[in-house]
Amino acid sequence: MSKVEVVIAEDELWIRSMIGEMVEKLGPEFHVVCEVGNGEDAWSYIEESWPSIVITDIMMPRKNGLWLAEQIATQELPIISIIVSGYDNFQYAKQAMRFGISEYVLKPVNEEELHDALRRSVQRLAGLSDTRQTIARIQKFAETLPDLAQTEVQQAIDHVVNETYRLKVPGHVRSKLLNALSNQMNAFLHGIDSGYPVRPLEAGTEAEVRRHFQGLIASWIDLYPKYANQHVRMAIRKVCEHLDEHYAKTYSLPEAAEMAHLSVSHFSSLFKKSTGLTYLNYVNQLRIEKAKEELLAPEVKIYEVAAAVGFASLPYFNRIFKQLTGVTPQEYRKRLGI
Template sequence: MPNIVIVDDEAIFRRGLSSMIASIDAEWRVVGDARDGYEALDLLQDRRPDVMLTDIRMPRMDGLQLQKIARERFPDLVSAVVSGYEDFAYVKQSMQHGAKDYLMKPIEREELAKLLDRLKAEVRERAERRSAAPEWAKGDQRRARERASEHLAAALARGAVGEDEIRQLEEELGLRFDAPCYACMIVKLDKQSVGSERYGRADPSLFQLYIQQFVQEVIDRRTTGFSFVLNDSEVVAMLNGEGGADAMRKHLEMAESIRLQIKSLSDLTVTIGVGRLSPGAESLAASYREAEIALLRRLIVGGDKVLAYERMEADGTTLAHAEPREWSWEALERAIADGRPAEAEERAREAAAELCRKAPTPQTVHRHICKLVIRCYELASEWGVAKAWLGEKDVRELLFDVCSVSASDELTELCGSLFGRLAGCVAAAGADRPADAVAKAIRYMEANYAESITLGRMAEMLYLNPAYFSALFKQKTGVTFVERLTAIRVEAAKHLLAATNALVAEVAERTGFRNVRHFNRVFKGETGVSPTEYRERMREDVGGS
């Protein structure tokens, strides 16, 4: 007995259609109805019907968005569309999203009977295909996307994204990342736009899946990238593009388009943090951290905005530009940077007490302290002491702790302890930090280029934050970590090609390249010729001499 759900914003239509289905074919069972896409997704999750019959025009989430999400989340679901004549242009889009058939309003009994017969046949055919298909073939694309999402999320958390992760995305999902630069965008759901009651009743992942599907659709239209659900309130987008201010401007315009369209097509609002666009896959981790830092400003400036890291200074929301000089944050920051805990604690107490006396409202006090915390978190990350400073606590938890303090003496004590401890972490790290981390990294790469070396693992060996180490390496050498590692490996490969008879595949393996195809591409990009051509030229030169 096939099951069906009905989705339409008119209650009388849902009841009428349910009765008509029951009277036409007793084998069909209507297991629920919903008035919009959000309710429908909950219903699909709970009842797992065989068929969904949905209207196009509905408030909050329309039928097109519903079909896109349902197709991803419930791949075995058969969908059909109910549409008015004026909506017929949308029917074509529905068919592209997997709808098997449609009915035009007002519904004729005979037409509905024919549709039910076609849908029943489709349900049976799918069931037969599922039972006949080998287990390994079921849901391969979805599982590949899930694997890629989990792998990339873990790499971002470690601060160690590199070419290996990009190649995996290309191989598993058939994507191509040909442009030289990468950036990260974090799209965060503003939960207040959902309502606490609605959010509490719904499966939070459904909201994120809706946002992720929407983000990926915009990315596919405008650039190259991959989006995935990070947690119950955030979607991450990895973007690939050319460098320069114009490319970054286009990414910010795309983020603003995502924000506005989600807001106009549903009752949801999102806040989007955007990291900088930088060369090399290893820059993704740094861009992700920048997007996180930009997103933290949501506590200061409010939600439903695009917050770009590169605009933090220009729009007056960084510490140096936003804080009046009378609060003495600059002196505090110097004490922290120099690793003077006692002075930092005293400066923090004095500044917090003065802020409590002079600020017009408690909200102003919290806003200024939150700005300082964000600034110090950014510095702590660059110095590689964020973990030591915060321990197991997330910086967002720290910001909420600050905003929960309502007494001036408690806030003064909290600031003194917090920033004094940070200065102590800086002092401790200063004694142990390598005198020349970049030089040590280069020596290690030259001695171990055949091994799997990543920026994240290298930074961990040097007791440095990966993003800070990446920026330091570029500052000291003028090239990225991956560019220098690649150059070292190519030089070693050139020596092996000229001095030995080893196969090209063996040369690739002995110099740290994953596979010979990747080696050929990189080698030609660095030298202008293929490995085989290089070997032939070198031997011709030797023979001629």
């Protein structure tokens, strides 16, 4: 089985950690890539990284789980949502079903029930493989756009559009995918020039769709010299410097993008190009490097180290530490004779 990336959105810290442990106990192919306490932060991560499965509580601050499920359903993203709730209320179940959610797990969460829901979700993902591959192409395009020369943008967009039209999917699904590509390009152009008039993709014939993308390419060629200006890249460097100094404070992806005065999409692309990592992975790696330094002091407890570098959950800290170093914090200390 290929890697299954799971996002957990749950505002109760101990439940969030418990669910994460349950997920990764199911098998090595399951990876918890993000743990957040509200739907808004989960959506920010989804827009950047497109996970396989989202496990979300219903009642959360800022944006709840039903709002999150609605965003995924409205955008028709090839992501499976699993609702976890302590409210045995059929009204919630009915609302969840409206968004195409068939997995509804009640609290307290039973490990076997969650595992069964995850297995069924993986089976459903198999039916979305073509769509997920196209989403991956769009992601790849967005990530490589900062590196593309003016003449290469045409070829890259044509490739994604051609592959999208080859898909054997309903027309409305194809339209959503083409919209996603258009939105990525528009966001990037707007990030270069805040005065750029965003041009959404209108439903139309294949020829009209291709003309729309030709217009976006023309705008890219026009704005490229401004993009090449060093001040845009300097903005990313300043964000990195701020994170290096304030690594224990949690900044959401939109907050980091705002620091750079860039759109989320543009910031994500430039950040990955500049650092080689997604924003979340950069922050995690930074924190783990700081944690290694803190672990050298034998009198400091591991949970104190986790809190000092910005992890609200000890189990999550342990998992990320092992993912990045291959050992647990305790094993790391033993290897150093601490």
